[in-house]
Amino acid sequence: MAQYRRAGAAVAVIRLHNAPVNALSSAVVQALAQGVKKADLDPSVKAVVICGANGKFSAGADIRTFSSLQPRDRPALAETVSLIERSQKPVVAAIEGVALGGGLEVALGCHYRIAHAQARVGFPEVLLGILPAAEGTQRLPRLIGIPAALDLITTGRHVLAAEALKLGIIDEIVKENTVERAIELASKVSGQPLGPRKISLKPVPDLPDMEAILSEALVKVKRKARGRLSPEMCIQAIKAAVQLPFAEGVEKERELFRFLLGSGQAKAQQYAFFAERAVEKWTMPSGTSWKTASAQPIRKAAVIGLGTMGRGIVTSLVKAKMLVVALEQDQKQLDIGREAVTSLLQWEASKMQQSGQSQDICDPARLQFTLDFGALRDVDLVIEAVFEDMALKKEIFRKLSTICKPEAFLCTNTSALDIDEIAAVTSHPHQVIGTHFFSPAHVMKLLEVIRGHHTSPTTIATAMSLAKTLNKVGVLVGNCFGFVGNRMMAPYVEQAIFLLEEGCKPEEVDQAVEGFGFHMGPFRMLDLAGLDVGWRSRKGQGLTGPKLAPGTPARQRESRRYSPLPDFLCEQGRYGQKAGKGWYLYEKPGGRTANPDPWLYNFLSEYRETHGIKARFVDQEEILERCLYALINEGFQILADRIASAPEDIDVIYIYGYGWPTHRGGPMFHASTVGLPHVLSRLQKYSEAHPDIPKLQPSPFLKKLVALGSPPLREWVSHVRQPSSKL
Numbered sequence: 204m205a206q207y208r209r210a211g212a213a214v215a216v217i218r219l220h221n222a223p224v225n226a227l228s229s230a231v232v233q234a235l236a237q238g239v240k241k242a243d244l245d246p247s248v249k250a251v252v253i254c255g256a257n258g259k260f261s262a263g264a265d266i267r268t269f270s271s272l273q274p275r276d277r278p279a280l281a282e283t284v285s286l287i288e289r290s291q292k293p294v295v296a297a298i299e300g301v302a303l304g305g306g307l308e309v310a311l312g313c314h315y316r317i318a319h320a321q322a323r324v325g326f327p328e329v330l331l332g333i334l335p336a337a338e339g340t341q342r343l344p345r346l347i348g349i350p351a352a353l354d355l356i357t358t359g360r361h362v363l364a365a366e367a368l369k370l371g372i373i374d375e376i377v378k379e380n381t382v383e384r385a386i387e388l389a390s391k392v393s394g395q396p397l398g399p400r401k402i403s404l405k406p407v408p409d410l411p412d413m414e415a416i417l418s419e420a421l422v423k424v425k426r427k428a429r430g431r432l433s434p435e436m437c438i439q440a441i442k443a444a445v446q447l448p449f450a451e452g453v454e455k456e457r458e459l460f461r462f463l464l465g466s467g468q469a470k471a472q473q474y475a476f477f478a479e480r481a482v483e484k485w486t487m488p489s490g491t492s493w494k495t496a497s498a499q500p501i502r503k504a505a506v507i508g509l510g511t512m513g514r515g516i517v518t519s520l521v522k523a524k525m526l527v528v529a530l531e532q533d534q535k536q537l538d539i540g541r542e543a544v545t546s547l548l549q550w551e552a553s554k555m556q557q558s559g560q561s562q563d564i565c566d567p568a569r570l571q572f573t574l575d576f577g578a579l580r581d582v583d584l585v586i587e588a589v590f591e592d593m594a595l596k597k598e599i600f601r602k603l604s605t606i607c608k609p610e611a612f613l614c615t616n617t618s619a620l621d622i623d624e625i626a627a628v629t630s631h632p633h634q635v636i637g638t639h640f641f642s643p644a645h646v647m648k649l650l651e652v653i654r655g656h657h658t659s660p661t662t663i664a665t666a667m668s669l670a671k672t673l674n675k676v677g678v679l680v681g682n683c684f685g686f687v688g689n690r691m692m693a694p695y696v697e698q699a700i701f702l703l704e705e706g707c708k709p710e711e712v713d714q715a716v717e718g719f720g721f722h723m724g725p726f727r728m729l730d731l732a733g734l735d736v737g738w739r740s741r742k743g744q745g746l747t748g749p750k751l752a753p754g755t756p757a758r759q760r761e762s763r764r765y766s767p768l769p770d771f772l773c774e775q776g777r778y779g780q781k782a783g784k785g786w787y788l789y790e791k792p793g794g795r796t797a798n799p800d801p802w803l804y805n806f807l808s809e810y811r812e813t814h815g816i817k818a819r820f821v822d823q824e825e826i827l828e829r830c831l832y833a834l835i836n837e838g839f840q841i842l843a844d845r846i847a848s849a850p851e852d853i854d855v856i857y858i859y860g861y862g863w864p865t866h867r868g869g870p871m872f873h874a875s876t877v878g879l880p881h882v883l884s885r886l887q888k889y890s891e892a893h894p895d896i897p898k899l900q901p902s903p904f905l906k907k908l909v910a911l912g913s914p915p916l917r918e919w920v921s922h923v924r925q926p927s928s929k930l
């Protein structure tokens with residue numbers, strides 16, 4: 204838990220031990236405190252070094268124990284940090300790997316901090332719905348000043364040793380053996396006065412405009428937080444550091460921590476933390492899993508199509524230092540694509556430069572632009588990102604199957620189409636897989652990995668490993684129209700549009716959904732993505748356009764309710780942001796500011812009149828429940844169909860791909876929080892009111908879970924019938 208040893212004559216080394224990340228469980232904290240006391244009591248010890256086992260200092264408090272914390276538990280970690288600082292002998296933190304959260308708090312209790320050049324430090328607590336509660340919000344501002352402390356504590360970002368040195372968090376960077384250097388330093392400083400090294404005794408560096416800095420920070424985090432409480436509470440705690448003596452600031456920090464711990468948001472954000480890690484450990488009902496399948500190395504990759512998605516995918520691959528071949532259909536598109544990729548890479552390089560990272564990502568030697576499929580002969584993996592058109596995709600895959608080397612993996616970025624149908628035209632269907640990136644592909648963290656019927660475990664392992672290499676979260680799902688993400692999106696968007704028919708304005712629906720915490724409501728999202736995308740898909744499905752059977756009622760398809768509103772908008776060229784108008788009006792084509800559009804109000808009134816719909820007032824509760832419960836209901840059906848193997852998979856997809864607010868833990872977590880009987884009864888109510896909307900009819904699986912007494916979320920999948928598995 205914490206190993207105590209002597210190094211040389213006069214230095215005690217305390218090494219934190221708790222694989223894999225030396226989390227500060229109560230046993231570790233206790234052993235650390237004992238070590239510090241032992242060193243203090245031993246007159247032959249003149250100085251102390253604290254370090255971590257396996258090249259990591261510590262990733263902080265053990266998050267798994269938070270759910271069992273009682274509000275009145277003694278803050279043992281904070282007491283230990285104080286104990287370290289009060290030590291009569293100099294204590295040096297030797298930081299390797301990470302010193303995060305409570306790990307950094309321990310280091311701040313030390314009198315000196317040295318770090319390896321590759322080490323990272325930070326206070327990521329805000330991302331877990333809490334704040335640094337072992338006196339971190341009181342020590343960091345004293346050490347590095349308010350503006351920098353606000354940045355680090357409210358964003359949770361990790362900083363590399365070089366930046367930490369610049370900020371004053373650490374005293375020295377080491378390239379070789381950090382612990383040896385710490386021992387040297389400890390020996391050197393023993394006997395020197397410790398008062399000036401105790402951060403709690405320092406005043407917070409004063410600034411003339413302190414009040415303004417704090418208020419601006421509050422406005423900024425409130426705007427960004429979308430209902431998340433922790434960033435605001437972090438600012439309150441930092442404000443206490445400015446306004447109160449250290450001990451009182453610590454009291455305030457604890458009070459705010461207790462409030463956050465009990466808020467429910469912390470539980471949701473910590474669930475999301477573990478869900479993200481759980482999805483990496485994919486398993487198929489056959490027993491094949493991440494443990495048994497091995498990924499193949501990808502050195503050279505190709506991307507076909509450099510449109511919205513392809514250019515972002517190329518950027519991601521280049522950033523991950525792969526050799527990349529980028530292919531387009533004609534010279535004009537190739538030139539446009541090249542320019543777009545170049546500017547994305549330049550932007551990435553400048554971002555990296557700002558954060559002190561090396562920026563050799565733009566090396567043109569690693570990137571080849573071509574019109575020639577022959578250039579794909581030696582690539583290890585291809586990602587196809589051409590138009591969403593099955594015939595075109597098949598044509599491309601047929602070609603790839605003959606041109607690429609037999610062991611190459613063939614991936615499609617389709618957002619909804621059948622992976623098996625695409626794989627069927629190749630000679631190696633077991634090497635075909637869906638890799639569904641999200642827009643913008645170089646930014647969004649999600650990679651939905653879609654397994655076809657023949658996809659091999661090696662192909663899955665390689666695609667999941669690619670996600671990790673690209674710094675994304677891969678989630679393995681089964682093959683069906685829209686997979687997990689877009690399949691659940693469909694009933695959500697459908698409800699939003701039906702609500703317009705019934706009397707809402709787009710901004711009312713968006714405000715309700717954004718008030719819940721989404722970055723964008725459905726109409727702003729549709730305008731951004733382009734209304735023509737869905738239109739093309741609906742035409743393909745024969746729901747509108749030339750394939751629609753003559754005489755089909757305007758608002759009905761196969762006895763289900765259908766809204767032709769988005770088709771009408773597209774017929775008028777209102778494709779969204781790119782056209783300067785869609786559900787909203789923009790300042791110009793490509794403009795970003797969505798303004799309510801009087802034209803649309805008139806259009807909606809006329810539409811309602813034509814179809815004999817009496818507009819009614821729809822309250823926020825109904826807007827939210829209709830949109831979100833329809834989406835969640837589909838999630839239950841997806842679990843029942845075994846398209847997703849666990850609720851965590853769905854939640855991670857929604858958090859990282861669709862902007863579901865993390866503090867609400869994802870749609871399935873949200874359902875478990877509000878209670879399955881509640882979700883069921885609201886769906887029943889709405890489906891009785893709208894019997895022609897099948898997506899409001901509660902999923903039989905949801906009904907089953909309620910009948911079983913609403914078991915906890917982690918038990919849901921044990922109640923799914925196995926034979927229907929698509930995974």
Ligand SMILES: CC(C)(COP(=O)(O)OP(=O)(O)OC[C@H]1O[C@@H](n2cnc3c(N)ncnc32)[C@H](O)[C@@H]1OP(=O)(O)O)[C@@H](O)C(=O)NCCC(=O)NCCSC(=O)CC(=O)CCCCCCCCCCCCC(=O)O
Pocket residue numbers: 223224226227262263264265266267272273274275276277278279280281301303304305306308327328331334335336337339457460461477480481
């Ligand atoms: C560290 C990482 C960057 C490593 O990343 P990577 O190598 O990619 O590995 P992972 O797959 O992410 O992780 C490997 C494995 O480790 C698990 N794990 C990681 N971190 C933790 C952790 N902190 N705790 C537990 N487990 C952890 C992870 O889940 C993986 O395991 P698996 O799931 O089985 O696969 C990366 O892991 C990372 O970023 N980790 C999180 C870092 C973090 O967020 N740290 C902050 C932790 S919170 C903290 O430190 C809080 C504090 O400031 C102190 C709070 C004080 C609490 C005091 C209690 C007092 C209570 C009463 C108050 C009231 C007082 C009164 O009334 O008076």
Ligand SMILES: NC(=O)C1=CN([C@@H]2O[C@H](COP(=O)(O)OP(=O)(O)OC[C@H]3O[C@@H](n4cnc5c(N)ncnc54)[C@H](O)[C@@H]3O)[C@@H](O)[C@H]2O)C=CC1
Pocket residue numbers: 507508509510511512513530531532533536587588589590591592595599616617618619639640641642732
């Ligand atoms: N736009 C989005 O937000 C998302 C799109 N997708 C999917 O990604 C794929 C691509 O979508 P977008 O990038 O939006 O399309 P896009 O229309 O922006 O780009 C497609 C590109 O493919 C090129 N192309 C067409 N035929 C080609 C051929 N034979 N050879 C080489 N290049 C060819 C086109 O010139 C164009 O540049 C589609 O399957 C889409 O469903 C997936 C996730 C999100």
